[in-house]
Amino acid sequence: MNIYHRLVQKEATLSVIGLGYVGLPIALAFSKHFKVIGFDIKEERVALMKQGIDPSKELEAADFNDCNISFTSNYHDLKNAHFHIIGVPTPIDNHNLPDLSYVLSASRFVGKVLKKGDYVVYESTVYPGCTEEDCVPVLEEESGLKVGVDFKIGFSPERINPGDKEHTITSITKVVSGCDAVALENIALVYEQIVKAGVHKAPTIKVAEAAKIIENTQRDVNIALMNELSIIFNRMGINTYDVLEAAGTKWNFLRFYPGLVGGHCIGVDPYYLVYKAKEYRYHPQVINSGRFVNDSMGFYAAKQLVKKLIQAGRNILESKVLVMGATFKENVSDVRNSKVADLINELLSYGLSVDLVDPFASAEEIKREYGFDLIDAYGQDYDAVVVAVNHQPYLTLTEDDFRKMMKGNGKGILIDIKGIFRNNIKELTYWSF
Numbered sequence: 001m002n003i004y005h006r007l008v009q010k011e012a013t014l015s016v017i018g019l020g021y022v023g024l025p026i027a028l029a030f031s032k033h034f035k036v037i038g039f040d041i042k043e044e045r046v047a048l049m050k051q052g053i054d055p056s057k058e059l060e061a062a063d064f065n066d067c068n069i070s071f072t073s074n075y076h077d078l079k080n081a082h083f084h085i086i087g088v089p090t091p092i093d094n095h096n097l098p099d100l101s102y103v104l105s106a107s108r109f110v111g112k113v114l115k116k117g118d119y120v121v122y123e124s125t126v127y128p129g130c131t132e133e134d135c136v137p138v139l140e141e142e143s144g145l146k147v148g149v150d151f152k153i154g155f156s157p158e159r160i161n162p163g164d165k166e167h168t169i170t171s172i173t174k175v176v177s178g179c180d181a182v183a184l185e186n187i188a189l190v191y192e193q194i195v196k197a198g199v200h201k202a203p204t205i206k207v208a209e210a211a212k213i214i215e216n217t218q219r220d221v222n223i224a225l226m227n228e229l230s231i232i233f234n235r236m237g238i239n240t241y242d243v244l245e246a247a248g249t250k251w252n253f254l255r256f257y258p259g260l261v262g263g264h265c266i267g268v269d270p271y272y273l274v275y276k277a278k279e280y281r282y283h284p285q286v287i288n289s290g291r292f293v294n295d296s297m298g299f300y301a302a303k304q305l306v307k308k309l310i311q312a313g314r315n316i317l318e319s320k321v322l323v324m325g326a327t328f329k330e331n332v333s334d335v336r337n338s339k340v341a342d343l344i345n346e347l348l349s350y351g352l353s354v355d356l357v358d359p360f361a362s363a364e365e366i367k368r369e370y371g372f373d374l375i376d377a378y379g380q381d382y383d384a385v386v387v388a389v390n391h392q393p394y395l396t397l398t399e400d401d402f403r404k405m406m407k408g409n410g411k412g413i414l415i416d417i418k419g420i421f422r423n424n425i426k427e428l429t430y431w432s433f
């Protein structure tokens with residue numbers, strides 16, 4: 001009997017290693033069909049999941065209904081599993097180089113419990129070649145087994161989009177790949193069990209790895225173009241969002257918008273490709289230029305605000321700014337690699353004082369990641385307000401609401417990073433990307 005049928009018959013068990021934004025929904029989806037072990041190194045996260053709480057705050061308690069997952073932080077428990085899925089972080093280090101420590105450590109755990117006939121599928125985003133060249137040697141060394149002969153591997157990139165309830169694990173076509181035809185067939189069967197949208201069988205693991213990395217690289221480069229256009233149009237006194245609205249009426253104009261590119265995917269994955277390209281003696285120019293532009297936008301927005309304050313005759317050292325939104329994107333709680341931090345640090349470096357609010361972010365995480373204090377309620381004494389993230393509760397704010405936040409007689413500056421209010425502000429000094 002193949003691994004798929006053994007999983008269906010509950011004679012084999014599936015494990016998910018790393019239960020974050022990616023791993024937990026996968027574990028929950030599979031648990032409706034198979035026996036599942038969910039493993040994470042963070043005991044406190046495992047304790048919450050055992051109570052039906054998603055530590056990443058993406059899933060509701062109801063999503064845990066009928067879930068039959070054996071949650072654990074003890075890797076020895078993985079020896080009872082036969083089909084392992086690895087979904088641990090693949091961040092970059094301080095020099096924008098791939099940090100493979102998590103994916104290698106997860107490979108070590110799995111390697112220690114690997115048995116003949118087992119499968120290991122990586123879902124973490126990596127550069128082409130990482131699974132076979134970096135991870136497989138660890139699996140082989142720890143297990144003493146041989147890939148292709150004793151165990152099979154595959155790569156199936158994750159495409160979920162935090163905060164998006166429409167594009168979920170079951171509704172997005174899943175790219176799958178395997179180390180040989182048998183592996184590909186079985187991995188496809190396993191994922192077809194949960195992905196209603198079906199699977200796409202990539203011819204090799206490297207193709208699947210490359211496909212994922214270019215999905216995010218393409219977005220990054222396109223957003224960088226929009227950001228560069230916004231710098232140009234700002235000098236010309238033209239609103240970029242107005243330009244994009246007009247250009248967007250053409251059938252083949254691509255809909256991308258300027259903004260702060262943070263998080264652990266779009267702003268990170270291109271660096272993985274850049275790193276690997278250099279091994280092949282190619283120094284990517286377009287990808288790196290995009291990264292440079294996007295990584296500069298937080299500082300750029302802060303400088304525009306400082307200019308506006310000076311033009312308004314405000315004393316910078318006495319000015320107070322309210323920043324609304326701290327997360328890396330709208331309607332999520334994730335603050336990692338948020339470019340709002342660049343904006344705030346730049347404002348602080350000019351000597352401004354800054355208040356920060358966010359209805360989704362955790363004050364504790366903000367403090368830990370960036371050292372900023374998140375306040376519960378904003379005041380009424382600001383010289384400027386920056387709406388940095390287009391969180392749902394902010395979308396209905398009116399000019400009057402902003403005026404009430406400003407000191408004195410309600411005159412002040414509104415920096416609207418996402419251009420939400422551009423048609424509704426008449427009296428405040430207004431700026432957007």
Ligand SMILES: NC(=O)c1ccc[n+]([C@@H]2O[C@H](COP(=O)([O-])OP(=O)(O)OC[C@H]3O[C@@H](n4cnc5c(N)ncnc54)[C@H](O)[C@@H]3O)[C@@H](O)[C@H]2O)c1
Nearest residue numbers: 018019020021022040041087088089090105106124125158
């Ligand atoms: N979040 C997304 O939207 C998204 C989308 C597509 C792809 N990805 C990719 O998926 C991967 C995982 O991302 P994420 O957002 O779920 O990360 P995450 O930080 O939310 O979760 C990762 C989990 O892995 C655990 N972990 C770390 N090292 C471990 C180890 N050695 N063994 C077991 N558990 C370990 C952590 O404690 C954490 O709970 C990354 O490669 C990311 O690029 C993420």
